[in-house]
Amino acid sequence: MLLISCPNCGPRDETEFHYGGQAHVPYPENPNDLTDREWAEYLFYRENTKGTFAERWVHSTGCRQWFNMLRDTVSYDIHSIYAMGSPRPDIAGQSAQGQAGGPGLAPGAPTTTTSPEGAQK
Amino acid sequence: MSVDHLPEHPDFLWRNPEPKKSYDAVIVGGGGHGLATAYFLAKNHGMTNIAILEKGWLAGGNMARNTTIIRSNYLWDESAAIYEHALKLWEILPEELEYDFLFSQRGVMNLAHTLGDVRESMRRVGANRLNGVDAEWLEPDQVKELCPILNTSDNIRYPVMGATYQPRAGIAKHDHVAWAFARKCDELGVDIIQNCEVTGFIKDGNRVTGVKTTRGTINTEKVGLAAAGHSSVLAEMAGFRLPIQSHPLQALVSELHEPVHPTVVMSNHVHVYVSQAHKGELVMGAGVDSYNGYGQRGSFHVIEEQMAAAVELFPIFARAHVLRTWGGIVDTTLDASPIVGVTPVENMFVNCGWGTGGFKGTPAAGLTFAHTIATGAPHELNAPFALERFETGALIDEHGAAAVAH
Ligand SMILES: Cc1cc2nc3c(=O)[nH]c(=O)nc-3n(C[C@H](O)[C@H](O)[C@H](O)COP(=O)(O)OP(=O)(O)OC[C@H]3O[C@@H](n4cnc5c(N)ncnc54)[C@H](O)[C@@H]3O)c2cc1C
Numbered sequence: 001m002l003l004i005s006c007p008n009c010g011p012r013d014e015t016e017f018h019y020g021g022q023a024h025v026p027y028p029e030n031p032n033d034l035t036d037r038e039w040a041e042y043l044f045y046r047e048n049t050k051g052t053f054a055e056r057w058v059h060s061t062g063c064r065q066w067f068n069m070l071r072d073t074v075s076y077d078i079h080s081i082y083a084m085g086s087p088r089p090d091i092a093g094q095s096a097q098g099q100a101g102g103p104g105l106a107p108g109a110p111t112t113t114t115s116p117e118g119a120q121k
Numbered sequence: 122m123s124v125d126h127l128p129e130h131p132d133f134l135w136r137n138p139e140p141k142k143s144y145d146a147v148i149v150g151g152g153g154h155g156l157a158t159a160y161f162l163a164k165n166h167g168m169t170n171i172a173i174l175e176k177g178w179l180a181g182g183n184m185a186r187n188t189t190i191i192r193s194n195y196l197w198d199e200s201a202a203i204y205e206h207a208l209k210l211w212e213i214l215p216e217e218l219e220y221d222f223l224f225s226q227r228g229v230m231n232l233a234h235t236l237g238d239v240r241e242s243m244r245r246v247g248a249n250r251l252n253g254v255d256a257e258w259l260e261p262d263q264v265k266e267l268c269p270i271l272n273t274s275d276n277i278r279y280p281v282m283g284a285t286y287q288p289r290a291g292i293a294k295h296d297h298v299a300w301a302f303a304r305k306c307d308e309l310g311v312d313i314i315q316n317c318e319v320t321g322f323i324k325d326g327n328r329v330t331g332v333k334t335t336r337g338t339i340n341t342e343k344v345g346l347a348a349a350g351h352s353s354v355l356a357e358m359a360g361f362r363l364p365i366q367s368h369p370l371q372a373l374v375s376e377l378h379e380p381v382h383p384t385v386v387m388s389n390h391v392h393v394y395v396s397q398a399h400k401g402e403l404v405m406g407a408g409v410d411s412y413n414g415y416g417q418r419g420s421f422h423v424i425e426e427q428m429a430a431a432v433e434l435f436p437i438f439a440r441a442h443v444l445r446t447w448g449g450i451v452d453t454t455l456d457a458s459p460i461v462g463v464t465p466v467e468n469m470f471v472n473c474g475w476g477t478g479g480f481k482g483t484p485a486a487g488l489t490f491a492h493t494i495a496t497g498a499p500h501e502l503n504a505p506f507a508l509e510r511f512e513t514g515a516l517i518d519e520h521g522a523a524a525v526a527h
């Protein structure tokens with residue numbers, strides 16, 4: 001079971017949370033202009049990263065707030081927890097694409113925010 | 122129901138050849154699906170200069186980790202067609218492969234615990250019958266008669282309000298299935314190459330012409346991906362995306378017991394499924410972990426919940442001991458249906474997205490995928506399961522009948 005540090009409530013068991021899938025998936029800026037292919041991408045295609053993955057969680061039985069998390073999908077280590085709307089933290093030694101390998105940050109460690117990925121809703 | 126001993130193995134199973142410089146087709150993934158695909162490529166299409174590349178050991182992925190439930194009582198026409206075709210193949214394969222893998226048609230019950238379940242189940246029985254799939258609706262007393270150890274009293278949290286029943290459904294010895302296919306593949310000239318991980322692809326423009334592996338580069342005219350939980354990792358290497366999310370799914374077995382559990386019982390609502398293996402272990406499973414994961418293990422709270430459900434439904438299991446737990450990596454799609462067909466890369470084909478329920482589909486996955494690889498076009502059974510359905514919107518929403526919420 002994961003031990004997840006809710007930014008508002010502190011460390012709680014995974015069972016208090018719900019998983020919300022990939023983070024940083026912006027709603028299309030001009031929905032009317034999208035082709036079927038682009039709609040398919042928006043609705044059904046998500047990264048399935050083997051390695052460090054940016055994802056959303058909600059503390060459903062606690063403060064009911066959403067937040068983002070960088071988690072390794074192989075080791076299940078949680079590298080960083082950060083606010084919705086903040087850019088993805090740049091973890092030392094890892095590209096923004098989050099390939100496997102490289103050292104992770106301890107939870108709570110300071111993170112830089114040089115990732116080009118902006119806070120798009 | 123029970124047999125005294127497992128079947129004897131034939132003297133010879135398969136060779137362990139060195140990879141050749143080139144093949145007419147390469148199958149990535151030596152699970153049940155890869156093996157069945159190679160078998161049908163050789164048998165139905167005469168393609169024997171082919172190789173199966175497996176990064177670990179033969180059938181050590183989900184094939185070795187699944188709970189072996191085989192049934193075809195899916196809701197939609199497209200699914201009923203492909204899973205029922207698979208079931209018909211399961212019925213003849215032991216003879217065809219000359220290897221008994223203990224396909225035991227002991228029936229599968231899917232329990233209903235709410236009025237919503239009851240309506241959905243009856244609808245599914247109707248749909249199944251229209252598609253020629255054997256299906257019955259059982260009242261609680263009939264459920265009790267078929268599986269006397271099941272608690273059908275109405276004073277539990279989610280009483281059993283009835284069940285769908287498919288008598289031709291059942292279980293098989295998964296390892297033996299893999300070995301049976303592997304042996305026939307080998308006999309037909311297929312190279313089964315273990316400890317050979319595919320690490321990249323060689324392309325000429327948009328056409329795949331070879332694979333890079335941990336045992337060197339192999340040229341090939343065609344590539345079939347049958348890598349279950351890792352399909353999207355391979356697709357990314359090849360330069361296209363798949364609408365797949367990989368999740369951990371776990372199962373467990375108890376110590377051995379006398380034969381007490383004569384059928385397979387599944388409950389989507391309280392979320393557990395139980396059968397008794399040929400040797401006597403209780404085999405149990407539940408749902409996937411909610412988050413994406415490539416670790417072959419699952420969360421403890423999932424086991425806790427499934428045990429609570431199991432003990433309420435089967436009070437006599439309260440003192441059974443867990444012997445082993447393990448996990449696999451399943452590849453889920455948003456409509457809970459597989460993807461079998463062509464890809465945006467020329468001469469590269471994909472079979473994936475079978476999620477928590479692809480063991481039962483193994484023979485039909487192999488048959489239709491082999492057809493697609495050999496001819497470049499879909500078989501009528503896999504045509505609806507093309508990748509393009511996510512673009513056209515012609516989804517096959519099987520969440521209700523997939524039996525495990527995901
Ligand atoms: C706990 C659990 C219970 C299940 N219960 C059932 C059930 O009761 N009934 C049912 O119908 N289904 C069930 N399933 C689902 C079923 O196991 C899968 O859908 C099915 O096994 C997938 O096809 P496969 O057998 O080819 O996959 P796998 O056996 O996973 O084969 C894929 C292979 O590809 C290999 N591979 C991956 N990447 C590479 C690479 N780069 N190079 C070379 N090789 C690679 C892997 O090592 C693996 O051996 C269950 C699954 C799990 C995990």
Ligand SMILES: [Zn+2]
Pocket residue numbers: 006007008009010059062063064065
């Ligand atoms: Zn909280």
